[in-house]
Amino acid sequence: MVRSLWTAATGMIAQQTNLDTIANNLANVNTQGFKTQVNEFKTLLYQTLQTKTTTANGEQKPTSAQVGLGTRNSAITTIFKTGNMLASESDTAFAIDGKGFFAVRGADGNTYYTRDGNFVFSLASNGNMLANADGLPVLDTNGRPIILDQRYVVSEVTVTGDGLLCYPDEKNNPQPMGIRIGVFQFNNPNGLERLASSLYNQTAASGQPINEATNNDVEKSKILQNYLEGSNVQVVDEMVNMIVAQRAYELNSKAITTSDEMLQQANNLKR
Template sequence: MMRALWSAASGMIAQQTNVDTISNNIANVNTTGYKTEKTEFKSLLYQNLQARTTTANGANKPIPAQVGLGTRVASNTSMFTQGAMLASESDTAFAIDGEGFFAVRGADGNTYYTRNGNFTWSIGNDGVILTNSDGYPVLDSRGNMIRIPDGVAAEKVSVTSQGQFYYRNAQGNPVDMNQSIGLFQFNNPGGLEKLQDSLLRVTDASGNPMNEATTAGLDRSNVRQGYLEGSNVQVADEMVNLIIAQRAYELNSKAIQASDDMLSQANQLRR
């Protein structure tokens, strides 16, 4: 009965984490570039209730007698499926159609990655550069900041589907800026460490970033100017998952109550 108490308690703790994950998905249903997460579980240790032999000669039993000790959270896995393309009136709104990630340089000088392409032109000591909403510079395929040439208005800058920047001169002819927005892929994007503001950090599990412009064999992503990638959260699925998690939590709480009733009856046997 004590085993039942601890096993059911582990189930309640695991389902609470599951509810937390589902709640976070629903809260970010309108977050640009957000990727839904799924809680994975695994069983805990097993105890042997009987030896594996039943005779003095040591004959093996066909099935051992074991009992599990509950469950625990194994991981929260991000699902990097494509989100919906949402039209935007901003000329610096970019959506990735493919498996790539944008790269931005953080305040600490390190490079971070994101699917959130809600960028803007910012004026600073380095001129007019492309940044995210927090002011972090967006990097091109060579790891440099993306700058507008002097004397060129920001509204004249456009981007091709391959991420190449160009502007139109006074005659209306396109002029190549010799910069393209950096797009990077990972062998295991699920291994990226999630940070705030939709930023992701490289880990040993994710592998090193692969530059789409220089790495052979990669399926190149396309850049859609005037669009933002919405989250891939499916509200109907999340509501169903929330109901399932709530019912599992209730079942574990009933198991605790049943174990408590059994312990109470055992304590009353002397009376």
């Protein structure tokens, strides 16, 4: 009975983490570029009570007697399914149709990756710099910030499907400017470290970033101007998952209550 108390407690702890993950998904249902997270569980060690079991006649049974010691969270997996494409009136709103990520330069000088393409042009010392909503510079295919001279009117800049920045000539025909927005892929995106503001950091598990502009062995992503990628959270699915998590939490709580009542009855047998 004491074992059942600890086993049910592990279930309550695991379901609490599961509920926290579901709540975070629902909280970010309107966050641009947000990706759903899913809890994964694994069993704890099994305690062997009896290696050989026999019938009343002394005949051996083919199975042993083992009792599990509960469960725990083994991982929280990110589902990198593409979210809905939302139309935007901003000329610096970009969505990625594919497996790629935009790259931005953090305040610490490191490179981070994101699916949130809600960019703006901000004033820099030597021109207008393309940056995200937090002011971090967006990087091109060479890993450098995208900065345009003051002679360019940023409202007239267009971007092709492969990320090339174009500016109209004297005949109002868009001409490539020789700058391409960097798009990068990872062999294992689930290995990326999730940070705040929809940013991801590469790790040893994710592998090195693959530059789509220089690698022909990957499926190219397409950049859509005047669109933003919405969250891929499915509210109905998350509500169902929440109900299941609540029921599992209640069942583990009931197991603790039942074990406590049985212990109380055992103690009262002396009286």
